[in-house]
Amino acid sequence: MPPRVAAAAPPPRGAGPGAPPAGAAGDIVLIMGPSGSGKTTLLSMVGTLMRPTEGRILIDGQDISALGSADLARLRLRRFGFVFQTFNLLSALTAEENVMLPLLTAGVPRREALERAREALAPLSLGSRLRSLPRDLSGGEKQRVAIARALANDPGLLLADEPTANLDSRTGSEVTLLMCQIACRENRAVVIVSHDPRLRAAAKRVITIEDGRLTHEEEGEHHLNCRMHPPAHRAP
Numbered sequence: 001m002p003p004r005v006a007a008a009a010p011p012p013r014g015a016g017p018g019a020p021p022a023g024a025a026g027d028i029v030l031i032m033g034p035s036g037s038g039k040t041t042l043l044s045m046v047g048t049l050m051r052p053t054e055g056r057i058l059i060d061g062q063d064i065s066a067l068g069s070a071d072l073a074r075l076r077l078r079r080f081g082f083v084f085q086t087f088n089l090l091s092a093l094t095a096e097e098n099v100m101l102p103l104l105t106a107g108v109p110r111r112e113a114l115e116r117a118r119e120a121l122a123p124l125s126l127g128s129r130l131r132s133l134p135r136d137l138s139g140g141e142k143q144r145v146a147i148a149r150a151l152a153n154d155p156g157l158l159l160a161d162e163p164t165a166n167l168d169s170r171t172g173s174e175v176t177l178l179m180c181q182i183a184c185r186e187n188r189a190v191v192i193v194s195h196d197p198r199l200r201a202a203a204k205r206v207i208t209i210e211d212g213r214l215t216h217e218e219e220g221e222h223h224l225n226c227r228m229h230p231p232a233h234r235a236p
């Protein structure tokens with residue numbers, strides 16, 4: 001059985017009991033809402049970067065609010081991948097070194113980390129850009145390096161904050177398809193915060209929040225053609 005990683009967001013103020021799960025393996029949940037509505041805050045709480053003042057975050061049914069900082073850091077490193085609007089690559093490091101970083105932090109030996117970084121970059125069409133610095137990469141290439149870095153530790157849950165916001169429309173569509181493949185083919189849970197309506201095509205569910213409250217929930221369009229390939233069985 002592939003691992004099921006499900007995160008239940010704390011009910012934003014006023015959302016009522018039993019807030020919906022934020023994501024399950026193989027699905028994309030899209031969180032939309034106007035600027036300042038609390039999307040990034042919610043994503044940061046699901047990713048354990050912030051602690052909720054009320055409500056709970058459940059990962060595989062476990063309430064993580066009781067965990068200490070060291071356990072949360074381990075959880076983040078082993079189970080979560082993060083993708084940001086501004087890519088957040090280290091400018092002095094090459095593409096492969098950026099991807100190696102979380103592996104080295106997790107204690108993977110350098111040689112193996114390099115091998116795994118290259119394996120993560122190759123399928124994202126970055127095999128020829130391994131030694132490039134971020135300044136020599138296009139926006140789409142930078143975002144793909146950031147996605148490879150987020151996936152390097154084989155996380156069950158990918159959290160992405162406006163992953164298409166700094167990209168032109170063609171590159172944004174490529175990243176949308178990539179997100180879809182990461183969920184469907186690699187069987188990961190993906191939670192995306194975005195203003196970008198194109199991401200609806202990849203989402204299983206769309207949650208709208210306003211002023212820190214969940215105001216609407218609907219099925220996503222979920223019609224991108226990423227189910228053509230059978231999902232990979234990831235190691236638990």
Ligand SMILES: Nc1ncnc2c1ncn2[C@@H]1O[C@H](COP(=O)(O)OP(=O)(O)OP(=O)(O)O)[C@@H](O)[C@H]1O
Binds near residue numbers: 012013036040042212
């Ligand atoms: N549930 C909440 N209750 C009270 N305040 C909140 C809540 N959620 C977020 N906030 C506050 O609202 C402000 C804006 O939140 P946030 O940056 O998460 O919004 P956003 O929707 O991601 O905005 P943008 O689209 O502009 O990035 C922050 O100061 C945050 O602390």
